[in-house]
Each structure stands twice: as structure tokens, then as C-alpha cells.
Amino acid sequence: MLTIVCDACKKAIPGPEKQTGVIYILDKALCKSCEKKLLTNVSDEMEKHDKFIFSDYQDQYIATVNRMCK
Numbered sequence: 001m002l003t004i005v006c007d008a009c010k011k012a013i014p015g016p017e018k019q020t021g022v023i024y025i026l027d028k029a030l031c032k033s034c035e036k037k038l039l040t041n042v043s044d045e046m047e048k049h050d051k052f053i054f055s056d057y058q059d060q061y062i063a064t065v066n067r068m069c070k
């Protein structure tokens with residue numbers, strides 16, 4: 001059986017949750033709790049910006065994914 005491991009916390013994602021508990025971002029797989037952390041990190045970063053620019057958000061999102069999935 002294929003085991004999916006979260007790229008951020010390196011924990012295996014258990015069977016039934018593979019359907020609903022895995023979020024694929026870029027070439028990574030994240031579990032639900034790491035996705036929450038990711039979104040929190042990204043919005044914290046975005047609050048430091050004066051205005052919301054979507055391309056900034058995308059850059060931040062990708063940078064944060066890559067930082068969490070080392």
C-alpha cells in the first residue's frame with residue numbers, strides 16, 4: 001500500500017485520511033494541520049505588507065511551502 005508522508009512534519013498520513021486529509025501544493029503533500037500552519041504563516045507575513053497584492057501572496061505562499069518542507 002502506498003504511504004503518503006507529509007512533507008512538512010514528515011508524518012505518515014493514515015489510510016482513511018488520504019482522501020480528505022492530504023493537500024497537494026506544488027510538488028508537496030501536506031497534512032491538514034500543516035496546511036493550517038501554512039495558511040497562518042502566509043497571512044501573518046501578508047499583514048506586514050501595506051496592501052494586498054496577489055502576486056506577493058503567491059510568492060509568499062510558495063516561499064512558505066518551501067521553508068516548511070525542507
Ligand SMILES: [Zn+2]
Pocket residue numbers: 006007008009010011030031032033034035
Ligand atoms: Zn504535516
